[in-house]
Amino acid sequence: MTAKLLQINNLTKTFPGVKALDEVDFSLAKGEIRALVGENGAGKSTLIKILAGIYEKDSGKIIFENNELEINNPAQAKDLGLAFIHQDLNLIPYFDAVENIWLGYDYPRKGFKFAKKEMRNKVLELKEKLNFEFEIDKPVAELSTANQWLVAILKAFIMDAKLLVLDEPTAALTDKEIKELFINLKEIKKMGISIIYISHRLEEIFTIADSVTVLKNGKKVADRQLEEVNKNDLIKLMTGKAELVRFPARENREKSDKKILELQNLSGDAFSKINFSLYENEILGFFGLVGAGRTELMEAIFGLRDIKSGELKLKGQKIANKSPGYMIEKGIVLIPEERRTEGLVLNMGVAENISLPNLELMLKSNVLKNIDNQKVKKESKKLVEELSIKTPSLKQPVKYLSGGNQQKVVIAKWLYRNNSVFIFDEPTVGIDVGARTEVYSLINQLLAKQSGVIVVSSDILELIGICDRIAVMSNGSLTGILKKEEFSQDKILQLAYEEVR
């Protein structure tokens, strides 16, 4: 390819007890899109944070545009033309796109006032140049997540970025939005701007990237052009395992006609007239585009949202969705999508998190409501071992655990009771390949306890891999339920795009 933009030699960074980066070499050409992959803890974010000037390197060289330099702080990284776009996007929700894009740069002035028109024109011009399409005068909170990404990317262009680092840009996007984002990224590439692309979704790397760098345990294990490798090669490189069983086999799962959960004409704010049954011993998948109403439906079943009309039946008995506490008592639990913000109290320890929804079952006295610490310890320890959660101690604050282990803690919270319905919302988002398989196995094990499982996911292959039936929603309605023998990506997508009303 053409000229080199970035060259990194022998980069090393150590944290107490861990070698986060071990003599890593990395080089990037102008206009190249490089995927950076590896399991959680492989060193991706450390590498990026050194480039961003957040961490200081221990040793090694960074050569940018043929100059060897040190990046000491984020401001310097910005001056060099390095733009980092993180999943959180860091936009101000009630500012419009123009204000967000200019934030952090000197606003152009006209006398005593900001030259708002000039700012707006510059944004329009960039937007045109890059073929981005979104409303620039609305508060960004009203834009879709995909469009918010475009705003964040444009922000990088105000400063003439030479290198864009995108961290999991597609995590919250629908397939259609991902396609559009990729078209935009290719435009950017044409302008000679390089991109480092971090993603857990290996499929999409093959669509968007030119080459891939694989990190494992702080070491670089491979640099490849994407023509040279396939997905299985990458997984092997990342995990070091020869063969990877992505979806564990289901053991002796018999079909049952016992209905565990039944919805009749259930309607709420974001969904209407939903009918389906969940059978014992079944994994029922839920697919839909963002905004289809899946999460809202599940939250309503779990008592977090109001039901306007229709009926909810648990094991044949009508129940009201009073509150999460009530539903948990009845045996319906929801494992939320956002494990860090909804599933865990990050500052609390592993045992404290696991016991949180089960405290009333772990009391010494029902009058004093004092906690039986021995029991909490014993039961948490059992679950930690059962799920092989990697943690130095039961008291370890969960914020220090890896994503996969955090997710296991969230699941462990619900294994102490005998629940009838487990609802998983995006159980494997942001979890590395190895940990995914473990989560799938866990989901399978839940069925042994006479229960049913609902899995909401945007990953079609995941649903096809683990579910017995897949329900598809579009625009607040259920557009179909597919049986195992009818599963196909096309059919599922067709139902997901079905226009309702």
Next chain:
Amino acid sequence: MKEIFKKYGTIIGLLIIIISFGILRPNTFLSLRNWSNILQQISLLAIISIGATVVMVIKEFDLSISSVASFAGIITAGLLVDGYSMYLVIPAVLGLSFIFGLINGFFVAKLNILSFITTLSTGTFLGGITYWYSGGSIIFSGIPREFLIWGQGEFLNLALVIWIMFLIVLLFWYIFNQTMLGRQLYSIGGNEKAARYSGIKVEKKKIIAFGLTAVLSALTGILLASRLGSAHPTAGGGYLLRAYATVFLGMTLFKQGEANVLGTMVGVLIMGVLANGLTILNVPNYFQDMLTGSIIIAALVFQGMSVKSN
């Protein structure tokens, strides 16, 4: 070493203060009599500070604590002067204040109004009632002697207020560390959403927390009136800032960055020992304020740094 300093810096600070005063005025400062004095002086601040700790655990503010204290003092004194029995009046005032706290909690938890603004408003409102009831003047004549026992009496050679303080500390330490309610309040403070997803009735618990804070504030006001033998419509005013200062000092200890009962007590001790020692040294009041302010800032800067380096 650095770890130890980070974790126990505030206690080390307290020890340094004690040692310094001990060296400067060994006979007066270190005497048993003086320490019993210090404990008596901090007891009321301790009780209201633990009240502030309760709402700080769920990451909310209650700015009405001093208004509640003044209100409770005035109403109690007023009703006693009117001849009602104190065994009726005290529970009634505590109960009334509890309800006031529940109302605060209702605004915050159910109507989603910022606790800062809610309690600023309700506190101002309550201050108005207090003024109205008292006509703006001090109530002192006609308070029955038996009422003064709470603030002035002794039990086993220690002031009764000290025993009350110990009881409250023990009780709230127990609630926060050994009971379901305490654990649930900490989980709400740590991550409200996760608490809700865990089936905890977040709104209800929050409302209870505000209720408890108000009860402890009212108790402080009643004890203050008993100790002084009089009630002033703004008697509790001085407690607001000092109570939160002690909570913040305490947040640097034991549970990093979270309000906790024992930490608050260390904060209370720092304030009490400083005030006592500086008075013994004849340091003028204004200088005491300046020094106290500086020490709090120093502790918080220190904590801020330790949070960042995590």
